[in-house]
Amino acid sequence: MKSFLFSFCGALALFASPLSAAEHAEAMMRATFKLFNKDSTATCFLMRDGADVYVVSAAHTFEKASGETSILVLREADKEGAWKRQDKTITIREGERALWTKHPKEDLAVMRVVLELPEGATLPLDALKADGFPRFGDPVMLLTYPARVEANGAGFPLARKAVVASFPAEPMEKHPEFIIDATAWDGDSGGPVFIDAGKGKPQIVGLVTARINHVENITSERETRKIETPMGLSKALAAPVILETIRLAKSTVEVPASDR
Incomplete structure (x- = not known):
């Protein structure tokens, strides 16, 4: 009887695991969106702090975007x-004045928005890992728009699996980047890196910022060429940097963007 119960419970665990994974991934997906204009396409996600809603993405997403507006691709059933x-x-701008708040040192920015949003389109701040790095070797997921593909x-964004590929050699406060074994494409910047927090909820452990390439300079008699080959690795910023930037944004006077 004990053997039967053990086998039965083990089978239940095997079947329950994909369901749990699907629930936390879907919750993250509902809060992840494409953000683009004619000069910048990237991934973002929405966080809420009380009544305030923030677009979270890589800072270069906003900086490369031209003009005063971008498009946020929302969805509703x-x-x-x-x-x-x-x-x-x-x-995103009023004239030359940026409406986003950039982290003082890192490639991360947030911007408060006032929008009518579908249910589940935001995640609370407690969905962020509040301290330190994700663990070395841990499996993670990321949601992005690789090569701008929907x-x-x-x-909807596309999901990929990866592992945390770098072991933290310094405290996060000195070096908040970590590496995952996934190739980032144009359009991936700003995508959430997350794990299963249990009970169908995601925990955001970081944000994709850049692809890591192997760079070769090849010189011939007539020319020099620079060849960059993707290594299957990407840089990510640890989640506490997101929390720092949202707190910085709350302490500054902003003009919220309204929907159109």
């Missing part, structure tokens, strides 16, 4: 359960 894409224009016409 209709009564029949079909998801519809909802492009929203958000204001999963479908509704504008």
Whole structure:
């Protein structure tokens, strides 16, 4: 009987694991969006702190975007359960004045927005890992728009698995970057790196910032060429940097972007 119960419980665990993974990944997916204009395409996610909602992405996402607006690709399900894409224009600048808040040292920025949002489109601040790095060797997931590709016409991101590839040699306060074994593409910057926090909830452990390439300079008689080959590795910033930047944004006077 004990053997039977052990086998039965083990089988239940095997079947329950994918369900749990699907729940936390779906919760993260609902809060992850494409952010783009004609000069910048990237990934972002939405965090809420009380009544305030913040777009979180890599700082270069905002800096490379030209003009005063970008498009945030929202989604909402209709009564029949079909998801519809909802492009929203958000204001990122007023003239030359940036409306986002950049971390003083790192490639990360947040911007407060005032938008009518579908249910589940934001995650609370306690979804962020508040201290330190994710553990070396731990499996993680990321949600992004590699090469600007959307999963479908509704504008959902694509999911990939990776592991934390770097062991932290310094305290996070001195060096908040870590490496994952996934190739970042244009459009991936700002995508969340996350794990399963249990009970169907994600825990955000970082944010994708850059691809790591092997660089070769090849010189011939007539020319010199620089060849960059993706190594299957990407840089990410640890989640406490996101929390720091949101707190910095709250302490500054901002003009929120409104929906159109």
